[in-house]
Amino acid sequence: MIIKRFNKDGLIAFEDLLRQFRADKKIDAIKLIAVRDNPNFSDEIEGEYTLPTIKGTSKFEIARQISTALNLGENKNLYYDRGLWNWLSSYFLEKLVVVKKGTAELDFKEDALYQLETDSWNRYYRHLLAFPCWIYSELEEKGQIFLRGSIHERGEIVEQLAAVQDIQRNKGIVEAATILYYDEGKGSIVKGAASKDVGGTARRFREVIQQFKMTFDLNSMDGAQIVTILPMEFDKWRKAS
Amino acid sequence: MIRKFNYTNRKKIPHEFIDISLSIVAGATHFNASINFPENSFPENAKVYIEPYYGPSYLRFDFGTVKNTIQPSATDIGELKRISDKVYFRIKVVDESVENGLLLGFADKIPTVDDGDPDGRTSILYVNAVEMDTNEVWRVNFSTDPDGMPILEVNRSIDGIRELAKNDAYFFALVYPSAIRQILRKVIDDGDFDDSSDTWSAKWVKFCRTTLGVTSLPRSKDNEEECEAWADSAVRAFCKRYKTLEGYKKQL
Numbered sequence: 001m002i003i004k005r006f007n008k009d010g011l012i013a014f015e016d017l018l019r020q021f022r023a024d025k026k027i028d029a030i031k032l033i034a035v036r037d038n039p040n041f042s043d044e045i046e047g048e049y050t051l052p053t054i055k056g057t058s059k060f061e062i063a064r065q066i067s068t069a070l071n072l073g074e075n076k077n078l079y080y081d082r083g084l085w086n087w088l089s090s091y092f093l094e095k096l097v098v099v100k101k102g103t104a105e106l107d108f109k110e111d112a113l114y115q116l117e118t119d120s121w122n123r124y125y126r127h128l129l130a131f132p133c134w135i136y137s138e139l140e141e142k143g144q145i146f147l148r149g150s151i152h153e154r155g156e157i158v159e160q161l162a163a164v165q166d167i168q169r170n171k172g173i174v175e176a177a178t179i180l181y182y183d184e185g186k187g188s189i190v191k192g193a194a195s196k197d198v199g200g201t202a203r204r205f206r207e208v209i210q211q212f213k214m215t216f217d218l219n220s221m222d223g224a225q226i227v228t229i230l231p232m233e234f235d236k237w238r239k240a241s
Numbered sequence: 242m243i244r245k246f247n248y249t250n251r252k253k254i255p256h257e258f259i260d261i262s263l264s265i266v267a268g269a270t271h272f273n274a275s276i277n278f279p280e281n282s283f284p285e286n287a288k289v290y291i292e293p294y295y296g297p298s299y300l301r302f303d304f305g306t307v308k309n310t311i312q313p314s315a316t317d318i319g320e321l322k323r324i325s326d327k328v329y330f331r332i333k334v335v336d337e338s339v340e341n342g343l344l345l346g347f348a349d350k351i352p353t354v355d356d357g358d359p360d361g362r363t364s365i366l367y368v369n370a371v372e373m374d375t376n377e378v379w380r381v382n383f384s385t386d387p388d389g390m391p392i393l394e395v396n397r398s399i400d401g402i403r404e405l406a407k408n409d410a411y412f413f414a415l416v417y418p419s420a421i422r423q424i425l426r427k428v429i430d431d432g433d434f435d436d437s438s439d440t441w442s443a444k445w446v447k448f449c450r451t452t453l454g455v456t457s458l459p460r461s462k463d464n465e466e467e468c469e470a471w472a473d474s475a476v477r478a479f480c481k482r483y484k485t486l487e488g489y490k491k492q493l
Contacts, residue, residue: 080323082374118324119372121296122384165384169297214251217335217342219292219301229341
């Protein structure tokens, strides 16, 4: 499939479609394809990028395939291309919206998960494709903490860490969080990492990082270096990692 | 007054030691920085970095050492300019002789030559043209400035919007009173009415008191009546002082 980007009319048509699907609590695949493949609604991206068929819903795998297909590391301007990411949302929509437990209805979440908001740092990371692809492109395996699970999932730890301006785009800090709280063997977050009122959890990590940025140039440090300067309360997580 | 303590030994680098200017070369925005550290302010071999940023997105440029600052050959900040007209600059002096990069000196929000008025004054409400995905024409944003200072953001898909926001009487009359009310609401919610510090809210409280002449402040943020009255008085005084209605009518 050749990757495209919605033009202005395409963005509006996709937005209208999402509104309708949300009201109907289901996706009409025929209408979706009609908008996505309508030549009046989208343009090809200069360079012609092709996306292979991606099986499954692994966030890591989808982020890897898209980032590779678009060569995002070299095409950083695409990080903020709303037409592109919304077109990709339309392509992956059936993986992005899942059925509400115990019903046959689709559980549409807030718009920012499907329609990229490039103008707001505290909403950009919510997009289910753009943010994982940014993480993969910049950090690959070192950003696993934000790449675990299925593509439709966000999770408490993402909310706790990605919602902080100084954390979400700092490669060293994201890598440090992965070292501390991601269990590579199990492919999951270490149990208790998102807990409240326990020393060294993601919540405390967030606070300590805010203090450390006054003392250290965190942008010049990698994840391992950041982990070594964390106080004793993080020992448990250092050992678990 | 909120007192701030610095336990980190990190030195504040005065802005007057740094000059940053922007230039457009072949359609791309670059910056040039000239840094003059006072003698013995930092170890000579400490590294110097300049980070242009907007929100969480930042770029990082190696400017050599304190003794020998060097402008890198490429300082393209186009990636940030795609998001916002306004780009912030911070400078870091880092001790890399120890294993972890200890921050020895720091300066944030370094003004560029094209910031503010030509005479060096800066407006209390900065107008920034940004990419907006929300179909809004304007909004007050408290989350992009590192100190939480409110910025009046306007949608840059509208031709000449930044100039319009500054000079058009319609825009001024319809937008500014409402924007100011939002800003004062935030001051109220934060509950700090002390105007003696250098925080953004102190500047706004002072602006209301000295420029708009609204001298009676709410005793606390919990006194809703007083808070409303304060914000109301300030907006009314603003509209009178800057003749918003007259300006609007003139353009009819």
